[in-house]
Amino acid sequence: LDGDGKADRREVLLTGFGVQDSHLFPHQFTRAPFGWFWLAQGAFNSGKVTSSKGEVTDFPSTRMARFRPDGSFFEPTSVGPCNIWGLVLTGEGEAFIQEANDYGYPVMPFHEYGLYPGCADRLAKSYQPPFPVQAPDFKMGGTGLSGLALSDVGVWPKGFDGVMYVANPITSKVNAIRQHREGSGYRLEHLDDFITCDDPFFRPIAMTMGPDGCLYVIDWYNKIISHNEVARNHPDRDKQSGRIWRIKPKGFVPQPVPDYTKLSSADLVARLGSKVTADAHLAWQTLADRRPEEGTTAALSAIVEDASASAARRIQALWVLAEHGQKVGPLAERLLADPNRNVRREAVNALRHFGAWSPHFEALAKLSADPDGEVRAAAIKALGESSA
Structure with a gap:
């Protein structure tokens, strides 16, 4: 908070991880789309993880898990x-x-x-x-x-x-x-x-x-x-x-790295879909952490709809909109027929995590026969979690 680059406070979000083997503690902490963080645990550790809401989840042996940034939800x-x-x-x-x-x-x-x-x-x-x-x-x-x-x-x-x-x-x-x-x-x-x-x-x-x-x-x-x-x-x-x-490759000039928190929203939007994936991911994450702005929301929606934009740029714009709590249902449903399998899968995931189910249930059901296995799996998971 004081800008010195060091933490000013510590907050416990999750407790109860196994400590049986010190080289297998939770690791691979990665920010993932749709408001999740991922982590992994090693083979010989086993615990009962308590969320910030007091919910307890068994977490034995090697596996991946996801949690919300406030520790309110944890799931292997x-x-x-x-x-x-x-x-x-x-x-x-x-x-x-x-x-x-x-x-x-x-x-x-x-x-x-x-x-x-x-x-x-x-x-x-x-x-x-x-x-x-x-x-x-x-x-x-x-x-x-x-x-x-x-x-x-x-x-x-x-x-x-x-x-x-x-x-x-x-x-x-x-x-x-x-x-x-x-x-x-x-x-x-x-x-x-x-x-x-x-x-x-x-x-x-x-x-x-x-x-x-x-x-x-x-x-x-x-x-x-x-x-x-x-x-x-x-x-x-x-x-x-x-x-x-x-x-770095011989003769390669490294791209300058800015302080992403000080870039304008327009500058961050411009970096979505960057060929340097880490640059694009930091732009998505920084935008997602900001309050939605009307002009930014319109620009992101236009990118998602732009079939001439790269799949990565469109997908990352969708991630930001979803994390901002925008009503992405109609927008995501239009992407379910996109020729790019990754666009289709991420559209399903947007509906799964943030969509209103009943208007889109029929469109999702059709994807249970999608030619891509990952799209089919995403659709089946979404349908299984819906209340429609």
Whole structure:
């Protein structure tokens, strides 16, 4: 509040998380569309999470969860896999997670309420089919895949853009995977390693694409990486060093990063759909945090309706409108026939989270036969939660 860049107060929103294993505490905190925050928990922790309203939710073993920013609602949203140390949200709202132990899931789509085989299979519901192996033909090596980052298309050079980079601290590498859309899923292509290092202390444990267009890699910088094989008090355990690497293509000029809170709403609207995904996401989030303005609402509505705008720009404008509490029902329903599957899915999600159900029930019901599996799943979840 005093502008010094440090927190002025602390407020407890959620309590009761398991603390049985310190390297599996809640992590991957990510702001998601429609007023949610996501997080993940590791395999050996189990707790009973109490919301700010006093509601208690069982939260055992590895899984994803979502909560409201005020802590008023908390809900587990997956069963498994086995440690989720990587999460990516794209500009068009697709989400990808990672299974750490190299069981064939170095990257996979995240579907709410899905069953991801691994450490929590005992908690599966009878109606949950297991998510299929994504990499049946190759292994990454090691048992601690620890981060994901998707390079921006149109920002990084060809051959390096649109690539999912995988932090692999066990092998001291950053691996690379290209996803090829096939049917309602992806085929993974194992590319040459992006980074190799002969320094045994190099341990990439997390990555993200920054709003400047560069890749940032957190390097734990430790000779010993595992918590199992070597005593906690071993003298080779370095508890002081650590590095952050910024990686950019040769000749690339990083995009200037503003203070988004000081940009005008018009400037933020202009950044929606930016090819630098982190830039676009920060613009969406900053707009969503502001009070709705008549001129901004009109501009956002026009973007959503503009078929010539990029899918990412239209989707992010819809996210802001929905989080502002605007009546997005008629607008979202018109998007249900859009040729872009991600636009259709996010329109369904807007109706699911903020829509008035009865006028749109019939339109949603038609999407139960949509050619895209993710759109069908979103429609079925929405219909199942409706009161129509």
